[in-house]
Amino acid sequence: MRRRWIAPSAVVWLVVAAAFFLIPLIATLLFSLKSIQTGKCCTGAAYSFVIHDDQFWSTIRLSFQLALETIAISLLLFVPTVYLVHLKMPRLRPVLGFMALVPFVVPPIVLVVGLLNLYKGAPSWFYAKPYGFLAAAYVILAFPYMFFALDAGFRSIDVHTLTEASQSLGASWLTTLVRVILPNIRVAALGGSFLTLAIVMGEFTMASLSAFRTFPTYIQFVNESQPYAAAALSLLSFLIVWAAMLALLFVGRGRPRPAQLAATR
Amino acid sequence: MAYLELQELRRAFGPVVALDGIDVSMDRGEFLSLLGPSGCGKTTALRLVAGFDRPDAGSIVIDGKDVTRIAPSRRDMGMVFQAYSLFPNMTAEQNVEFGLRIRKNRRAARRKRVSELLELVGLGHAVKRYPHQLSGGMQQRVALARALAIEPRVLLLDEPLSALDAKVRVQLREEIRRIQTQLGITTLYVTHDQEEALSISDHVAVMSSGRIEQIGTPSEMYRAPATPFVAEFIGTMNRLEAVVVDGERGEVEHGGTRLTVDAARGRSRGERVLVLVRPELLELEPSTDGVGSDNSLVGEVITHTFLGSVTRLKILGREAELIADVPTARVDSLPVGLPVIAHVPVAGTRLLSLSERPASDGPDPGDR
Numbered sequence: 231m232r233r234r235w236i237a238p239s240a241v242v243w244l245v246v247a248a249a250f251f252l253i254p255l256i257a258t259l260l261f262s263l264k265s266i267q268t269g270k271c272c273t274g275a276a277y278s279f280v281i282h283d284d285q286f287w288s289t290i291r292l293s294f295q296l297a298l299e300t301i302a303i304s305l306l307l308f309v310p311t312v313y314l315v316h317l318k319m320p321r322l323r324p325v326l327g328f329m330a331l332v333p334f335v336v337p338p339i340v341l342v343v344g345l346l347n348l349y350k351g352a353p354s355w356f357y358a359k360p361y362g363f364l365a366a367a368y369v370i371l372a373f374p375y376m377f378f379a380l381d382a383g384f385r386s387i388d389v390h391t392l393t394e395a396s397q398s399l400g401a402s403w404l405t406t407l408v409r410v411i412l413p414n415i416r417v418a419a420l421g422g423s424f425l426t427l428a429i430v431m432g433e434f435t436m437a438s439l440s441a442f443r444t445f446p447t448y449i450q451f452v453n454e455s456q457p458y459a460a461a462a463l464s465l466l467s468f469l470i471v472w473a474a475m476l477a478l479l480f481v482g483r484g485r486p487r488p489a490q491l492a493a494t495r
Numbered sequence: 496m497a498y499l500e501l502q503e504l505r506r507a508f509g510p511v512v513a514l515d516g517i518d519v520s521m522d523r524g525e526f527l528s529l530l531g532p533s534g535c536g537k538t539t540a541l542r543l544v545a546g547f548d549r550p551d552a553g554s555i556v557i558d559g560k561d562v563t564r565i566a567p568s569r570r571d572m573g574m575v576f577q578a579y580s581l582f583p584n585m586t587a588e589q590n591v592e593f594g595l596r597i598r599k600n601r602r603a604a605r606r607k608r609v610s611e612l613l614e615l616v617g618l619g620h621a622v623k624r625y626p627h628q629l630s631g632g633m634q635q636r637v638a639l640a641r642a643l644a645i646e647p648r649v650l651l652l653d654e655p656l657s658a659l660d661a662k663v664r665v666q667l668r669e670e671i672r673r674i675q676t677q678l679g680i681t682t683l684y685v686t687h688d689q690e691e692a693l694s695i696s697d698h699v700a701v702m703s704s705g706r707i708e709q710i711g712t713p714s715e716m717y718r719a720p721a722t723p724f725v726a727e728f729i730g731t732m733n734r735l736e737a738v739v740v741d742g743e744r745g746e747v748e749h750g751g752t753r754l755t756v757d758a759a760r761g762r763s764r765g766e767r768v769l770v771l772v773r774p775e776l777l778e779l780e781p782s783t784d785g786v787g788s789d790n791s792l793v794g795e796v797i798t799h800t801f802l803g804s805v806t807r808l809k810i811l812g813r814e815a816e817l818i819a820d821v822p823t824a825r826v827d828s829l830p831v832g833l834p835v836i837a838h839v840p841v842a843g844t845r846l847l848s849l850s851e852r853p854a855s856d857g858p859d860p861g862d863r
Contacts, residue, residue, distance in 0.1 A: 397566075413584035
């Protein structure tokens with residue numbers, strides 16, 4: 231078998247791209263391995279501090295729970311909405327697309343101040359708890375990521391024909407959505423979900439301004455007194471996002487995907 | 496009593512009238528094709544029967560029960576779509592099983608039925624394949640098996656072969672007919688392909704502009720088109736505008752030439768008519784002096800189109816272009832540029848009044 235030839239220019243570009251991504255990570259890793267007493271490499275003290283700190287576990291658990299709650303609410307809200315828009319009201323699609331851009335345009339600080347005012351009279355179980363107020367804010371923040379991912383998923387399948395085929399076989403709307411539509415936009419829904427996970431795991435402004443202690447605010451808190459531990463935390467948060475992406479790859483592979491189907495048509 | 500009846504069905508989309516009050520009735524086990532050009536309303540009619548759309552007026556009655564307002568999921572209609580409609584996340588077997596699972600049939604019964612149907616459509620070897628692993632023809636076979644699995648009251652097929660290549664199309668349409676006859680299932684088939692409709696249907700309904708022009712058996716439609724539209728749409732037809740000059744003897748005049756046709760007998764003198772002659776009924780012979788004999792038209796061969804066993808000749812006549820099919824073995828004696836005489840048969844030639852009323856010996860469009 232002939233070996234595939236790779237152009238030298240391609241190798242150069244690969245090296246440049248790899249350096250762009252790897253150098254900051256390696257620098258962070260080296261920094262996180264320095265001793266707080268001597269400032270020299272290499273010790274795992276920062277990592278030891280992080281994993282023995284109760285706040286690390288409580289904040290990462292809170293952020294994870296918030297991410298899962300945001301994903302669940304977003305999927306429950308947006309999957310039926312995008313489905314109905316594609317099926318019955320396609321003219322509303324550009325309107326939704328425009329609305330989805332709003333969280334990009336409005337700065338988080340403006341958004342959180344607005345939301346704090348909007349929900350001022352809300353019951354304390356919602357307003358004073360991260361699972362209430364912060365989750366609601368994160369659903370808005372995740373809207374564009376979830377919408378555009380789902381929209382791409384729905385555009386890759388023939389929603390009308392699949393729905394009508396399912397109904398002609400006796401399936402109700404709910405059965406059609408759960409057993410026919412959802413499995414075929416699974417990769418898109420997972421994509422939107424993991425983007426949401428990454429956003430919530432890294433969101434600082436809203437949590438900080440509304441005085442909740444989440445994982446990003448904890449990193450910032452540690453950074454004020456222990457820079458090496460903060461670097462270790464940053465690397466750990468990278469690892470968490472990477473793990474999420476790998477999970478997406480594993481869950482999404484091995485089954486026929488709409489894109490594959492479309493290619494056969 | 497008819498099994499499926501469409502009564503005065505009407506559907507408009509804004510100013511566009513897709514169905515203008517159509518009436519169709521089908522017996523149990525019958526295979527009827529709705530045939531017509533794009534935009535004639537045939538798919539709209541099928542979608543109304545399936546329940547995917549609601550008529551503005553009229554009703555759909557199956558086995559004596561009005562189903563016009565019943566949801567599609569409760570109509571027990573099996574449908575095969577024009578677009579590939581298999582669920583991409585399910586194997587062929589799971590696709591066929593889907594309707595049976597919805598009906599909560601027992602697992603063993605489901606498996607048996609799925610296996611039987613996939614064998615019936617010739618895909619017993621592909622049960623575990625996903626749709627993207629099947630060819631277009633195989634996907635439509637699975638879709639047919641899936642539609643049949645629920646033992647539908649009516650099988651609806653919306654141009655199921657239009658995305659397939661010519662050879663597969665012919666093969667699959669014959670299989671559809673075989674399976675339909677074997678199972679005795681009432682079938683409503685939509686197509687724009689007249690050859691397809693004529694070859695597999697018990698009856699054909701030709702539609703135009705939201706109306707049914709004529710319903711009849713395939714041979715009736717071919718031999719005795721009731722309107723100029725049907726005559727034009729079904730097969731190829733020579734259309735000669737003429738005036739009746741002697742109704743007793745059946746004589747008409749076309750461009751100064753007198754023709755005798757049986758169908759003109761009993762017509763009133765001066766009536767404007769359309770003489771319809773199939774290309775295979777015109778007999779050609781070389782003309783030596785450019786003068787026609789009895790019941791014939793003269794012209795010159797201008798093109799040859801090879802169609803296999805016959806060759807289609809276009810002839811430029813004095814008043815109109817004519818088309819004649821001659822056996823390919825004979826075509827060398829009728830080269831391009833040759834003056835010819837085309838004999839118009841006395842019997843077998845159709846006549847339509849230009850007011851579009853059916854000829855007296857034609858079928859009544861409302862007789863079914």
